[in-house]
Amino acid sequence: MSTEAESLMQTSWTSEACNRVDPQSDSGLQALMLAAAILDQPCDALQSWHVHGKTDGRFEELDILQVAGRIGLRAKASTLRIDRLNRLSPPALVYDQLHQQYRVFEGEEAKIITLTDPLTKIRESVTLSSLKRRLAPRVILLSRKTSETPSQHRFGFRWFLPSILKHVDRFRGVIVASLLIQLFALVTPMLFQNVIDKVLVSRGLQSLDVLAIGLIALAVFDPLMAYFRGIIFTHLASCVNSELSARLFRHLVHLPLKYFGARQTGEIIARVRELDSIRNFLTGSALMMVLDLAFIGVFIIVMFSYAPQLTWLVLASLIIYLLVWTFIAPFLRARVTREFERGADNTAFLTETVTGIETLKSLAVGERFKRDWEAQLASYLKASFRTNMLGNWAGGVIGLVQKLLSALLLWFGVRLVMSGDLSIGQLVAFNMLAGHVTMPILRLAQVWQDFQHTGVSINRLGDILNEPTEAIASAGRSSLEKLDGEVELRKVTFRYTDTGNEVLRRLDLRIKAGEKIGITGMSGSGKSTITKLIQRLYVPQSGQVLVDGVDLALADPAMLRRQLGVVLQESFLFNGSVRENIALGATQTSQEKIEHVARLAGAHDFISELPGGYDAQVGERGGALSGGQRQRIAIARALLVNPSVLIFDEATSALDYESEAAIIRQLPKILEGRTAIMIAHRLNSMRLCDRIIVMDKGEIIEEGSHDQLLELNGQYAQLWKLQNGATGFH
Template identity: 40%
Template sequence: MALTQDDLLWAAGSLCNLHRLPFSAALLQRECPPPCSATQLIAALADLGLRARVVEVARSRVPAELLPAIAFLHPSADAMRAVDPAPPEGASPRVPAARLALVVRIESARVLLFHAGSNEPTVMSAADFDAVASGRLLAVEADAAPGDDDDALPRRRGFGFRWFADELLRHRRAVRDVLAASLAVQLIALATPLCSQIIIDKVIAHQVESTLAVIAVALASLIVFSSLLGWIRQFLVAHVGNAVDAALGSAVFRHLIRLPLPFFERRPTGVLAARLQGIETIREFLSGATVTLLLDVPFIGLFLGFMLVYSVPLSAVTLALMVLIVVLSALAAPLFQVRLDEQFLRGARNQAFVTEHVAGIETVKSLQMESALERRYDAQLRTYLDASFATRCLANTYHTLAGALEQLQGAAVLCLGAMLVMRGPDFTIGMLVAFQMFAARVTQPMLRLVGLWQQFQMATIAVRRLADIMDVPPEPRTLVAAVEVTGPARVEFRGVGFRYAAARPRVLQGFDLDVAAGECVAIIGASGAGKSTLAKLLQGFVHPTEGEVRLDGRDTRSLAANELRTALGVVPQETVLFSGNVHDNLVVAHPHASHEGVVQACRLAEIHAVLQALPDGYRTLLGERGTGLSGGQRQRIAIARALLKRPRVLIFDEATSSLDPAVAEQIAATIARFRRQVTILFITHRVPAALAPDRVIELPRPAGA
């Protein structure tokens, strides 16, 4: 459900005030940029220490125990507010945002509420409230302390198929309707074998055409009704599956981008991409056909009961062959697991190989690596194809044996049934035909289940690979600022020691530095001395193995990642610009910044005139990684982007190292203008003369250099 950012902030602030919880509008505004949704509001409330859930209610007939609560109202005809203030050209129409109201009390057919953005209470009659209410309510109750949730602490339960069960429970009504439709379809399916038996044993034997006409009409009606129910069931299954799919994709991406930086540094991009492709595997497994089959399996017992009524010997033959199919599946399962694991690992290595070398294609071409890479890729591709071929051979053997058992079951039932028909009047031809139809309703879902076994194994592997991402604790985040502070910040490094791994040498040891608020300090040193490590430590990407890093007297380890980085603006050596236009690349640092604010930041970074001269100005589309702009222009855009955050500390991490001296001096002169307005840490090999820092700190040469 779409919301405006203002309404989301109002709802969160109002509920926090009611429950006497601390709340920072600035942090929430940064964490929930537009377009906003009810899902974002629920996640934000969880971060603030409130447990929220959407419930369906009969509008003004809301149980008292749910109040106070947020009501979703229909968008008014004269106030259709769009959730995205500036959708790109050619985009789909804006979605009207639902209005919100805080319902405090309902009694005597009157509703006491506060409209979004208003501090004045409103009293409405129950009839008037029913006219504007959507029937959906956000019920809220106090939970744990702010930040005490799955996004702030290690997960209490590993990611697995249980996650999907929990997600399905959010759609209880649709699941209930699917089960009801499945029951009706299976009950109707009983009619076809029974009618077939009557036609063969009664109608044909006694030549009763009038009865045949009645049965034919009844069968046709049941078939039409069953088809309609089947369509409704498939529609509901597709609807629920789509919702679960959307929730999975959103949850995985949301968790992934909140993982700590070392997680990404230890894993090749191609391997991560291969793990994320598991979402597609899970999506295929949870398709409508799979879910429908799983819904049909529980009804096997119903048809098996009819089979036993018709003939115990025939039922025993059918069940015996079904047991053989189950045993075959159990024997093949571990073999499939091993083969599919091997196939996945080799595929992930291939993808990592391609991703790595395409990303470094300039180096590949300059070193003339093409021929060598072709041979390496061919060898890796061959091993992947061998693993894939072995898996397919196993699947082929498995399905062939299962199919042979199915045909054997059909032949056995036919022959033994014929003997029973010939031996006495208790078992007729009509009963044999009906039994075969009942048996088909039992064996066909089982055989289809056999066909899904390989897909299940692949989905299990995909879930396990996703768990490697989802079970890693994310960086701590908060929506409650400990102290609201503006202006330059003091930065301290106290006895800081650091190494990237236990077996690797120390990068820093006993490092001390106290940077006063508003001071400009240049940090120089040889390669490997730990200059860029200082920037990572200050941003909380890594933590010191000894000592502490402080921001305004607070250990950075005690600050949530978003609270710490809100105070920092960083300009790296290689500025990354994303696909899109210039304006989009600027406002990623401050999503709700006005165009005037963007222009002001660009003026300060002395890039405004250049951007204005582009073909479409700030709306000019950029190529991947900012192709089409010079290195100096990209760095100035990075400076403007950092300034948009209104940081308290500006970190320049080798920001001018790759530029020619003249351009580096120009950018340094621009940076010098911000002295005293913000604390500046300028990390470099060579200090530009135009910077004129207050101090220059030289890091000692690393051991063995």
Template identity: 30%
Template sequence: MENLLRILRYLGRYKWSLIAAHIALGFALLAQLSIPKLVQYVIDHGISANDNSVIVYGSLLIVAAAAVQGVFTYGRTYLFQSMAERVSTDIRAELYEHMMQLSFGYFDTSQSGQLMSRATEDVNAIRRFLMFSMRLAIFSIAMFVIVTVLLVREDAVLAVMSLAIMPVLALSAVHFGRNVRPMFSRVQQQFGEMSSMMQENLAGNRVVRVFAREEAETQKFDRSIRLLMARQMEAIRYWSFYMPFMGLLSSISLILVLWYGGRQVLNGTMSVGTLVAFNLYLALLAGPVRNLGWIVNSVARAAASGERIFEVIDTRPTIRDRVDARVPEVITGDVRFECVSFRYPTADDHALQDISLHARPGEIIALFGPTGSGKSTIVSLIPRFYDVTSGRVVVDGLDVRDWRLAALRGSIGIVMQESFLFSTTIRENIAFGAPNATMEQIEAAARMARAHDFIVAMPDGYDSVLGERGVSLSGGQRQRVAIARALCSDPRILILDDATSSVDMETEFEIQQALKAAMVGRTTFVIAQRLSTLKHANTILVLDEGRVVERGDHLSLLARQGFYARMYDLQLRDQEQFVGAAD
């Protein structure tokens, strides 16, 4: 119930539309309820009295009442449906905005398919509830109350007999709702898992095909959709039994009216028109009774969906601006790690232990070590993707937790190992972090990344539209566009997380030459497995299991004959002549 009330609060933003919708509903209801009375009048004073004029004028009034009902029904339907669309848009926008603010740790433990299901299928369930069920519920309640009053006024005994079954119908609806809601929760959960599986397989389609796993993945997906179908069939079986059961109960009222009302007509204590009107009113009650099951069904779905949506919206970001967050007067790119230790929220062991370093403005800090040694974790703490477990990260004399997040991240350019490009133009991709950048600035960034030449060779140049994830570009081209994107905002700090791992030796050489100019005046953190990328660093940190095991420049580390020197021998001794051209 709490989730439903929370959904309904969104309607408060559109109170005038809500008021107008209820006014239209009221007039439509009054017009509809006048028809049985008009029919009663025509039968008793027209047909029974053999008065043709009463029949004609009465019939015209019935047509007029039906027309009025139609006009106001249109208005009520339009207003309720437009409000449903607006509220669902508001909820979807709020959900998306909140997801954009959630911390990286949340996404580390959440399936993207489940989040997509909440933003699509769950929001649609709420939209259907507001568009149809809520309108029907309000209409049905009003109809039931007014018709009950009219029936009692016509014949109290007959009204009590016909309405005696209503408490049983109400209790049945409550019982149905209590049992069907968890069923729909399981349906929505399984739908999210199915969406996650489909999304993963579409994104990793090439991997599936390379390893010839099409049949295995198809079977896995088939099991998922069959489980979804089983969950849905569980709810359908319950629903299929409920509807005829409610219809059977409601038919009892009709039998009682015909039996008792027929005797009243035969005894002369009730007119034929009154009995017909009574049955017409009772028929109007049949609609709310039939709708009751559908309404409860929709309410249960909306409640389950609301719970899933608000679960996300109510999740508080662990990384957010403090009340007194600020920005240093001068941003130079001075970075300090002071006895930093860090453990991921879902991990038992520390990813980093007692890390200290100082990167002065314009210096290049290289991070080297085996997979899982903590290199990427270190650079993820600088833009405050996570908060340290102990110690502190300081940028330009200010703890990153005291920075305004937008300013901190706006002063950092990052190129990931797997660069993500949007399915829009190259120009928009490069200017993604600097939306107000001029064309000259975009081209300058592309030239620094050695991307300008292949961009202008494309049919539409900088306005060429990339496919999904930049599929129309080669790996090296995608990486150079990503480097241009990082440089376009002219950041004081540059992070290159294995940025040249996906390019060939020639392209790597070109990018390194471009980055030499780009690094001037910027504090740069470089992660690489190819030691040729690290040779020019002011300081190289060699990491192992989250600790710094070696520290120094290229020559001092070679002289130490440790892990770095051994890896250098393996990688570069036989390539020194080729790489020497880069010095």
């Protein structure tokens, strides 16, 4: 979070109430859109508003900064001196306190300022003097980002730099505190030298009081500076932590569905956790080490002034340390990689076990899973032990070199004292200075091991951050603001993998706006794939998917999905209340509308009977409700956004016949005025469809109304007879 953003959080410079706001009347959002258009980076306001996810108030400074970065603009907020407004490069955003809204500064000519109202697009020409009491003392500067090549987006340490450099002011505080600490460390040996040479050796007691005062002052100020550095550093780490975590989560939720289908949940969670070790390394041991190492050169220069021969011994030990870690690095990295792989396997296994605990218990295979867990845990512990042993071996070699260095410094140092080239105080001071040189190097042993862990974490986290996200709000993308509901697939071919079998083969399908279409067929025939292509969850290998004549390759998928109502075979309910689950896609919806869609879905009666009614907790994954209750809540949730296109993907196949019949009775009301796509193996709901298509091996083999398909006496008729007896009952 930037300094400017934090100051905004402390003192808001708008007086607007934090209520639900129409994005078309949000002056902050619309001002940003107008400035973006001026910079030839046009973007849709509704797209940006939805992607940003702000539902509880108007756009303020922090929101504008975040959205600006997302749509390809550089944005910076700073304090504004009104008399310098004419020196700014337009466009810039200013806040008009008189009218309680943002305005766009478009330039100055002949001491006349041009401001534009982003809601009415009316330009206003005013003098600087008239703006002094009118504008808030803040400005948001905007410019286009320089174009970047794809290689610049590869994940690595550079990914962290913007978040770290954003807090450069705090870094200055840490550096200043570190500089003072190192100066104290430099002065302390000199004081001890004087105590030994001038007091102990020369018996000059008159100097003792002065030197004692100096030592006491250092004893007080050194830990005090370390304390202040710790406070600043902890705050800095917290800010970087929150920003990096938010960036990672934002990227994760915008990844395509295909990414999640190709990886275990536990694997993804394990990779996300790698951010913790990277962040701790960058804002913890690594940064402190860099600050300490930066002063080593100063200590070495001072040491040369005392005893060049002894200093060369210290430098030789540093070279040995470097050689040891250079030799051990590739072996350590390989072992660390294996340790992390085993840890990720354990996380994936544990997540899968907890998720499938009901199946595990019903099959009574708990003991077998226990043995598998013990085997995997043993593999992880073995890998961890080997890594630690290698690190300990390297640490032992480093410790041996350190002890040999101490002995050599004492040996040669005493000889220099005996020959008169060095005083006793100077020898003591030199050893203290050598300790300040070697101690960071010795700590570097642990930091180096952490660095190897961090390198592996970078590679593993790169599996997420190097994956391209779905296209989001940007210039040139259609927002599909309001759908009529016409859907068309043209020569669509789809495979789950590039080398896999074709799930759909040059499929042509057109669904008119308002048409109710049923899709059935054998498992694996491509029914559900069609609905995922329409939602842009999948991308076809060839062909086009169009909604209202717009190719979905050119549309914003988030805005598209908000206008699609989807009910799956096993709809996911999140831990929370019934109301929260129904209003998941529109959190500011009124209670009246929630109850309306619940009645439409046939859910209001049973919800009213629950303890707490709409505030009743559904439990994890909706475990406190029956399957039919969960499904009706899912239908109500899908209807809340009043979707133009409604997709039922095997929505009733897991229900008992009574629950299915209750939902089917509601379908005529639910489907009224909408385009509907109903996928089902159980054909009871198919009679409500205007047209039914039968799929087999990715192709349409039959098409027509319910009665027409029965008369055709093909696969649909056979399925109908199997489900309703051989009487030919229609």
